[in-house]
Amino acid sequence: MPQLLSAKEQSLFRTVVRNYEDKQYKKGIKAADQILKKNPKHGDTLAMKALIMNSQGKTDEAFALAKVALQCDMKSHVCWHVYGLLYRAVKNFEEAIKAYKFALRLEPDSQQIQRDLALLQVQMRDYQGYLVSRKAMLTARSGMRQNWTALAVAHHLIGDFAEAEGVLTTYEETLKNPPAKTDFENSEAVMYKNTLIAEQGNYQKALDHLESAGKHNLDRLAVLELRATYLAKLGRKDQAEKAYRALIDRNSEHKEYYDDLIEVMGIASTDHKAMKAIYDEYAEKYPRCDAARRLPLNFLEGDEFRDVAEKYIHRMLDKGVPSTFANLKHLYASSSKKETLPALVRQYIDSGKSEANEEPKRHGDTSKGASAAYYFLAQHYSYHLSRDLDKAMEYIDKAIELEPESVDFYMTKARIWKHYGNTQKASETMEHARTLDTRDRHINTKTAKYQLRNNETEAAIKTMGLFTRAETPGGPLADLHDMQCVWYLTEDGQSHVRQGHIGLALKRFTAIYNIFDVWQEDQFDFHSFSLRKGQIRAYIDMIKWEDRLREHPFYSRAALSAIEVYLKMHDKPITNGANGTADVNGEDAAERKRAAKKARKEAQKAEREALAKKNEPNKSTKEGDNDPKKKDDDPDGAKLAATTEPINDAMKFLTPLLQFSPKSIDAQLAGFEVYIRRKKYILALRCLLAAAGLDREHSKVHQQIIRFKLAVDKDLETLAPQVAEVIKSEFNLLPASVSLTQYNDEYLSKNKDCARRTLAALSARKLLSPESSPNFEKDAMATLKLPGTTFEEAKEGLELLLSWNSGQVDAFRSSAAEKWPKATIFASPSA
Incomplete structure (x- = not known):
């Protein structure tokens, strides 16, 4: 009672x-x-x-x-x-x-x-x-x-x-x-x-309601946009045209307004002359409008394209606009436009216009448009669809000679070094760019990113510390956690993977997973707040966004990296030191102990500082304001690296990935790798079928088909009859009358000019008949001689030979270094 x-x-x-x-x-x-x-x-x-x-x-x-x-x-x-x-x-x-x-x-x-x-x-x-x-x-x-x-x-x-x-x-x-x-x-x-009325499809009622109740609404832009949309859907073309013209007058840089105006005017997508007339009208009406001059380049072809592009490029180069190439690179999907644009820039340089124009320049320079033109060509030759890195370096050096204090130019030079594969030079060049403008947060974060790509984790955190709060307990890294700086945590985690610091890598990826959890939970307060403040449309949008939260590329990238680490831990369990690193020699072990001791001291210091701050008198009238943060009992990720069930830990990252990114082939491939190791053959088959549906000729899909068939045949007697029946009825990726060896040989023959697919077929052949190892290594070496082999494919070839413990690794490095002499990854380990 x-x-x-x-x-x-x-x-x-x-x-x-x-x-x-x-x-x-x-x-x-x-x-x-x-x-x-x-x-x-x-x-x-x-x-x-x-x-x-x-x-x-x-x-x-x-x-x-x-x-x-x-x-x-x-x-x-x-x-x-x-x-x-x-x-x-x-x-x-x-x-x-x-x-x-x-x-x-x-x-x-x-x-x-x-x-x-x-x-x-x-x-x-x-x-x-x-x-x-x-x-x-x-x-x-x-x-x-x-x-x-x-x-x-x-x-x-x-x-x-x-x-x-x-x-x-x-x-x-x-x-x-x-x-x-x-x-x-x-x-x-x-x-x-x-x-709500519009979502029912009753556009006439929605328009009537908008013109009566919404006539004096405070959100004027939404009223104008919805009115134009309703008129267009109701077929009232003349009124819709006036409505869209009013919107363009309000914001002449908004692309969708032009598209909708052309549609309601009934202009066909093939009538380029009529479409261009619309854009010319607004280019004349608004002399400073960029969209009206840029958008016609999307649909014009041939001489018409050349004439309009020439005027546009000359105008932008005269002004020295740094984003000119970024604004035009989307046109490179067309091979003719890809050839025309750089030709126009070279013509601009040769004509002498770059020295004759009187437009004001950045930083008050006197180089006219020449530096902007060289900058455009450097970006052109650095771009993946038109890559020639030697020419890119030549042009960026010419641009820097004219403007030695340009941050943009040095950033592009660093990017060119990155494409060369020289992460050291890229990092040094980006650091130099940073020193040219120490108050710019963007170049500061770019520098930290390039330092992480070069595995300079300590330098990167110092660079980031220039723009973090100095008083944060735990230093810059703690502040980056508080600010939920996902890009940094991802890059830092991947850098630690490359260095073999498995514990710290998993620590970063888990932090990103937790940040997405926090974003999921943060909506809780808005359920009452949005209703109290009356912000209903934004609230509905937030609910829809939260429902698809983990399909964000930030999550996918971190999740895939974490899954890859866990798969390697499952396949080859590591001897876990203080940081879960794979190297076990005495020097590395001592280094890990020092790092762990340092991390523990920093955590203890942060706790003491937070506690002291709480106990300071007259700081707050509320007891709950300065509670100390929870102590991190695993600062170096040793507990994460010491897991005995890496595959189960990988499932935590994989499940949201498959749920929210089903159209990602990387997610499906990762799902197969996890499920095949768990012997969940039906789930593995589902991922394999989904991946094959996205790209049947993908190199990893080919490998996984063969691996799946081998695994199922091996465990066929132990499978439940229902499982075996499902696999038999659904697994239709292999012709019934073809052996695995024949299937693999046909794939290899069909894709002999593609290095990545050749390597996949060689990997599968080694799985099918491991006794022919030397031939595989020679064939892998031969991929370097293929004319279309890229730097990334060569890296994959090196990783494959390393996974085989091949004796041809040094020879492969030497051959690759001849083809890509500036790439650091192909340098010998002693160098």
Whole structure:
């Protein structure tokens, strides 16, 4: 039975609640202890004390005390509500929802519990449950606009647009006085209702609503864009044309406005003359407009293209615009345009216009357009579709000679060195570019990236430290973690992989995984905030974006890198030192110990600094403001590198990858590698079929087909009959009458001019008949002589020979070094 409190103790209990809300945790604990001294089994007080302890970081003690509170009073909604709050704090939303529902059964009229439950339901995408909760909240408090809006959102998320519109209409009918024109919340609600009408496909009704209710809307741009769209969809071409022309007048650089204008005017995509007339009209009307001059280059061909491109390029070079090549490189998909553009630039240089124009230049230089023209040609020859690195270096040196203080020019020179494969020179050149403008954050981060590519991890963190907060405990790296600098963590992790620091590499990739988790959880506060502020359209967009969060390339890159590390750990378990490195000689072991000791000292120092900061007097009136950060008990990633189940750890990264990036062939190939090692043959086959559907001739797909067939044949007797039957019916990538050796030989014969596919076939042949090893090595060496072999393919050939422990590695390095003399990767290890 629950203990009853006296009036004095009830007042004291209200004080406990108030202290918790004000974050005065010590006072709250003290007041709770006073109540418990006389009523040791008062469940509500025990629950509130548990909640306060959790806010102090004592999570385990808080859960234990909350369970005691429930034992003392199982029918207290406060105890169950607190239990749900504790689970919510540790991100266990499923259990939190269960606790909230139990609390709500005990106290159906509690708005606080109902609101907490609704927020968790939309967080977990339980839209049906969210709809029920929002209906209950609206019934209890129908005077609040956000309850009506939230119910409309619930219907919208389920896909019932008509019902969502009806809810908003019902609320509008309850208003006695129309809202002010400057009411932002009403303005957003009107636009939200308009999008709901449009999503039902009723564009006439949406247009009528827009011209009546949205006539004086605060979001003028959205009104103009939607009106133009509705008119176009309704076939009212003349009015739509006027609407799009008004939008172009508002923003003449917006490409989509031109595309839509041409479409509503009924101009065919093949009528280049009529299309160009539109762009010429606006180029004349807005002399400084770039889009009207640049966009015709997308569709013009032949002499027309040459004439327009010549005027455009001369104009941009006269001004010395650094982004000219970046703006035109998309045209290189056309071979004729790829030849025309650099010819026009060379003609510009030869004609003397680069010395004759009177346009003002960057930095007040007197080199006219010559440096801009040389810069364009350097980028042209550095670009992968027109690569000639020697010419690129020649032109960039000419540009630097004219403008020796240009950051852009030195950045491009560093990029050329990168394409050569010389990471050392690339890093040094980018560092020089950085010194030319030490206040530019962009060049600072570029320099750090190039240093990481050259495995200069210490130099990179010092470079980044120039723009991080100096007072952050733990130094620049801790600040980069706080700022969720994903690109740096990814590059740093990949650098540690190359150096063999497996622990630190996994530490970085896991940090990125956790950052995406944080982004997933960060939406929680916006479920209430967006409704309170009336920002409904942005809120719906956020929900849709969060649903596809892990399809972002940032996640894919980190996940694939982590999976690759775990696969290597599974195939060849490492002898884990302090950092999980593969090298075990005494010097490396001593170095790892020193690194681990240094990391532990830094972590301890950071903890002491945070604790001292918390204890400083007169710094804050709230106890919860300066809590010390959690101590990192694995600063060097040793625990991650010491895993005994690397394949299971890889699954954590793989599952979201396959779920959100099913069209990524790299994701499917990685999925196959993980599942084939787990002997999950049906899942491996699913990934293999998906990869083959994306690119049947891919080199790794070919290898995996052969490996899958070998693995299944080997374990055929141990497979369950149902599994064997599924594999037999679905695995149709191999002709039934062809042996694996014949299939591989046919692939090799068909792709003998492609180095990457040749290497894949050789790798498969070694798997099928390992006794012919010397021939494989000679064939791998021969790929260097193929005319189309790229630098990246040569790197893959070297890695393949290294994986075979081949005696031809040095010979391969020498041959490759002759072909790519500036590439550092082909230098002998002693050099």
